[in-house]
Amino acid sequence: xxxxxxxxxxxxxxxxxxxxxxxxxxxxxxxxxxxxxxxxxxxxxxxxxxxxxxxxxxxxxxxxxxxxxxxxxxxxxxxxxxxxxxxxxxxxxxxxxxxxxxxxxxxxxxxxxxxxxx
Amino acid sequence: xxxxxxxxxxxxxxxxxxxxxxxxxxxxxxxxxxxxxxxxxxxxxxxxxxxxxxxxxxxxxxxxxxxxxxxxxxxxxxxxxxxxxxxxxxxxxxxxxxxxxxxxxxxxxx
Numbered sequence: 001x002x003x004x005x006x007x008x009x010x011x012x013x014x015x016x017x018x019x020x021x022x023x024x025x026x027x028x029x030x031x032x033x034x035x036x037x038x039x040x041x042x043x044x045x046x047x048x049x050x051x052x053x054x055x056x057x058x059x060x061x062x063x064x065x066x067x068x069x070x071x072x073x074x075x076x077x078x079x080x081x082x083x084x085x086x087x088x089x090x091x092x093x094x095x096x097x098x099x100x101x102x103x104x105x106x107x108x109x110x111x112x113x114x115x116x117x118x
Numbered sequence: 119x120x121x122x123x124x125x126x127x128x129x130x131x132x133x134x135x136x137x138x139x140x141x142x143x144x145x146x147x148x149x150x151x152x153x154x155x156x157x158x159x160x161x162x163x164x165x166x167x168x169x170x171x172x173x174x175x176x177x178x179x180x181x182x183x184x185x186x187x188x189x190x191x192x193x194x195x196x197x198x199x200x201x202x203x204x205x206x207x208x209x210x211x212x213x214x215x216x217x218x219x220x221x222x223x224x225x226x227x228x
Contacts, residue, residue: 110163
């Protein structure tokens with residue numbers, strides 16, 4: 001059974017860079033059938049797609065976040081990562097890592113809350 | 119890339135059917151048969167309920183069905199049950215390998 005687990009700091013200071021890692025178990029991140037990506041959800045609000053990466057390293061980002069987002073993949077460690085720069089309080093959210101199959105998300109991590117505060 | 123439009127809330131009694139709409143544009147919902155729906159209970163990760171407009175993943179009840187007409191997609195839940203009470207989100211492919219979600223709909227089972 002495929003499992004995804006987010007890890008990283010739960011508190012980030014304004015203007016700094018948010019960094020999260022998603023470790024995949026029960027399957028290979030090098031599969032040519034899937035993309036891997038991040039979705040976030042501010043407290044009490046809806047879902048927002050952040051971006052996706054293919055095992056080859058090709059990346060696709062939400063246009064509204066593109067200037068601040070970097071998603072990378074490490075196939076040797078079977079994990080992928082998110083970096084979001086110049087964060088503000090508006091970036092406070094539960095961040096989910098996920099597997100994307102074509103145009104839909106079929107596996108989700110449990111989510112991790114990241115709070116932006118000094 | 120703007121969020122898809124969903125009603126903030128819908129409600130229904132046990133046994134009834136409800137439909138949640140998801141309105142996009144000709145750049146997303148209207149151009150691709152690639153709409154998916156997710157159910158989210160409080161404090162939990164979303165769960166895929168339908169994909170590619172009307173397909174259901176293994177294990178999802180056939181009480182959940184998806185459809186699309188023009189720029190609007192819909193999720194219908196028939197035979198409403200108490201456990202269906204949750205938030206529901208639509209998502210569409212929006213070209214160039216990007217996705218866009220709807221704002222979410224809170225379903226209350228009366």
